[in-house]
Amino acid sequence: MSTTWKWNVAMLIVALVVVWISHWLYRWSNPKCNGKLPPGSMGFPIIGETVDFFEPCGFNEVPSFIKKRMIRYGPLFRTNLFGSKTVVSTDPDVNFQIFRQDNTSFELGYPDIFVTVFGKNNVFLKDISIHKYLKNLTMQLLGPEGLKGTMISHMDRAIGDHFKLKASQGSFDVRKEVESMVLSYMTPILLSNLKAETQSKFIHSLEAFNLDWFRSFLSLSTWKALIKTLKSRKEAIQVIEDVLRTRKESKVKEGDFVNTMLEEMEKEGSFFNQGSAINFLFILSFVTREGTSSCTAVVVKNILQNPKREHKAIAGVLSWENYRKNMTFTHMVINESLRLFNTSPLMFRKAVKDDQIKGKNYFKFICLLLWAGYTIPAGWIVAVAPSVVHYDPTIYENPFEFNPWRWEGREMIWGSKTFMAFGGGVTLCMGAEFARLQMAIFVHHLITYYDVSLVQECEIVRTPFPQFTKGLLIKISESPSN
Numbered sequence: 001m002s003t004t005w006k007w008n009v010a011m012l013i014v015a016l017v018v019v020w021i022s023h024w025l026y027r028w029s030n031p032k033c034n035g036k037l038p039p040g041s042m043g044f045p046i047i048g049e050t051v052d053f054f055e056p057c058g059f060n061e062v063p064s065f066i067k068k069r070m071i072r073y074g075p076l077f078r079t080n081l082f083g084s085k086t087v088v089s090t091d092p093d094v095n096f097q098i099f100r101q102d103n104t105s106f107e108l109g110y111p112d113i114f115v116t117v118f119g120k121n122n123v124f125l126k127d128i129s130i131h132k133y134l135k136n137l138t139m140q141l142l143g144p145e146g147l148k149g150t151m152i153s154h155m156d157r158a159i160g161d162h163f164k165l166k167a168s169q170g171s172f173d174v175r176k177e178v179e180s181m182v183l184s185y186m187t188p189i190l191l192s193n194l195k196a197e198t199q200s201k202f203i204h205s206l207e208a209f210n211l212d213w214f215r216s217f218l219s220l221s222t223w224k225a226l227i228k229t230l231k232s233r234k235e236a237i238q239v240i241e242d243v244l245r246t247r248k249e250s251k252v253k254e255g256d257f258v259n260t261m262l263e264e265m266e267k268e269g270s271f272f273n274q275g276s277a278i279n280f281l282f283i284l285s286f287v288t289r290e291g292t293s294s295c296t297a298v299v300v301k302n303i304l305q306n307p308k309r310e311h312k313a314i315a316g317v318l319s320w321e322n323y324r325k326n327m328t329f330t331h332m333v334i335n336e337s338l339r340l341f342n343t344s345p346l347m348f349r350k351a352v353k354d355d356q357i358k359g360k361n362y363f364k365f366i367c368l369l370l371w372a373g374y375t376i377p378a379g380w381i382v383a384v385a386p387s388v389v390h391y392d393p394t395i396y397e398n399p400f401e402f403n404p405w406r407w408e409g410r411e412m413i414w415g416s417k418t419f420m421a422f423g424g425g426v427t428l429c430m431g432a433e434f435a436r437l438q439m440a441i442f443v444h445h446l447i448t449y450y451d452v453s454l455v456q457e458c459e460i461v462r463t464p465f466p467q468f469t470k471g472l473l474i475k476i477s478e479s480p481s482n
């Protein structure tokens with residue numbers, strides 16, 4: 001073979017590779033769609049715009065990643081996050097449409113890393129259709145019936161005892177304190193009769209399991225946090241597995257949630273097997289702790305800066321009646337704190353078929369004028385951002401101002417199109433009422449029976465999930481008026 005010929009073949013191969021790469025890059029930037037995609041950029045090959053996604057910002061801000069793109073592209077834009085083609089929605093009408101109870105066009109679409117961390121046996125991240133069943137299963141634990149039955153008195157007693165202890169012990173970090181308090185009263189309800197040593201090992205593992213790893217993957221600390229979280233899940237799962245096995249063998253019945261799960265597993269055609277039952281117990285233990293601690297810290301922070309009302313009038317053991325009917329201002333403070341805090345700034349769904357998007361009225365009008373409605377193709381992820389709606393000045397006047405009065409006369413217990421702190425539709429947070437009750441009782445005890453002083457203001461950054469860089473430290477002493 002002559003050198004020229006070899007050279008020509010090599011050039012042809014290089015040319016073909018260049019054409020193939022160019023075509024691939026073109027396809028990456030311009031994905032196929034049977035309609036019109038929202039505007040946006042798919043970012044770099046493979047990683048898309050994932051690095052930008054984690055850009056940190058302050059507590060009272062729309063995440064930088066979203067803010068910049070909203071200015072450039074409007075309320076709906078396309079991108080690529082975690083290797084998935086994604087549409088981000090900041091439009092309340094689109095968010096509401098996606099979360100509608102009867103909308104079967106979307107399923108859960110959390111990034112794979114969530115499945116890795118929460119376990120592949122995790123029933124929450126799998127199938128949206130079983131959520132109703134799970135809600136019924138946890139009704140006695142987290143639903144209003146269970147809460148008003150025994151849970152309210154458990155919480156009231158645990159919180160009261162905890163405060164008494166803390167009053168004699170100097171300053172404490174509110175978030176950490178709520179975590180250990182919730183774990184100490186919930187663990188026996190979920191897994192009763194643990195040996196003291198096993199219980200403290202279990203609680204320790206749950207305390208180490210968190211979402212601190214959900215940050216830029218370019219930082220070494222992210223990987224360290226991820227390894228620590230995975231290790232702590234393994235340890236907690238081991239404890240649950242041992243309890244389930246021993247209980248199964250001994251056939252002893254206890255009045256805890258392990259018992260509920262064992263009965264559930266024995267039912268014919270049960271949805272749960274050993275692995276998913278263990279994982280379900282683990283997730284419940286985690287969310288009861290994680291779900292309330294940070295929000296309580298933010299509620300206390302806001303209360304310390306604002307007027308305290310109504311609690312002095314509710315003396316003695318707190319009843320459900322008092323909680324629901326006589327704590328209106330507390331509910332207003334909680335709602336306002338949830339709106340500003342945005343613990344879940346993004347929720348991820350996946351389109352199961354091509355879906356037409358209808359947005360705000362003005363947006364629909366423009367679409368009609370341009371004859372250009374948007375399509376979300378099947379398989380694409382939709383990242384719903386209620387946090388942007390919560391900071392929209394056309395919905396909430398002076399949105400970054402803490403103003404509980406804006407909730408006066410408004411529906412507060414359940415969410416709405418413009419308030420989705422607890423999500424919405426089929427996957428509406430199962431622990432919403434539990435979290436509200438826990439926060440209300442905490443506040444009730446704190447300001448009815450104690451004088452509170454601030455020792456250290458908390459600091460929170462968004463990456464885009466909120467992370468405490470400094471905890472809220474307070475000191476309490478028994479109020480002389482009691």
Ligand code: HEM
Pocket residue numbers: 124131134142284287288289290291292295338343344347348420421422423424426427428429430431432434435
């Ligand atoms: C203030 C505290 C809380 C906030 C802001 C919150 C927020 C949310 C949100 C936004 C969702 C929907 C996620 C989605 O649809 O993708 C959700 C789901 C869920 N939450 Fe919460 N949550 C809180 C506390 C809790 C607590 C204390 C528990 C448990 C006791 C809990 C248990 C759950 C469960 C099990 C789901 C999944 C529901 C389902 O998929 O059907 N949450 N939460």
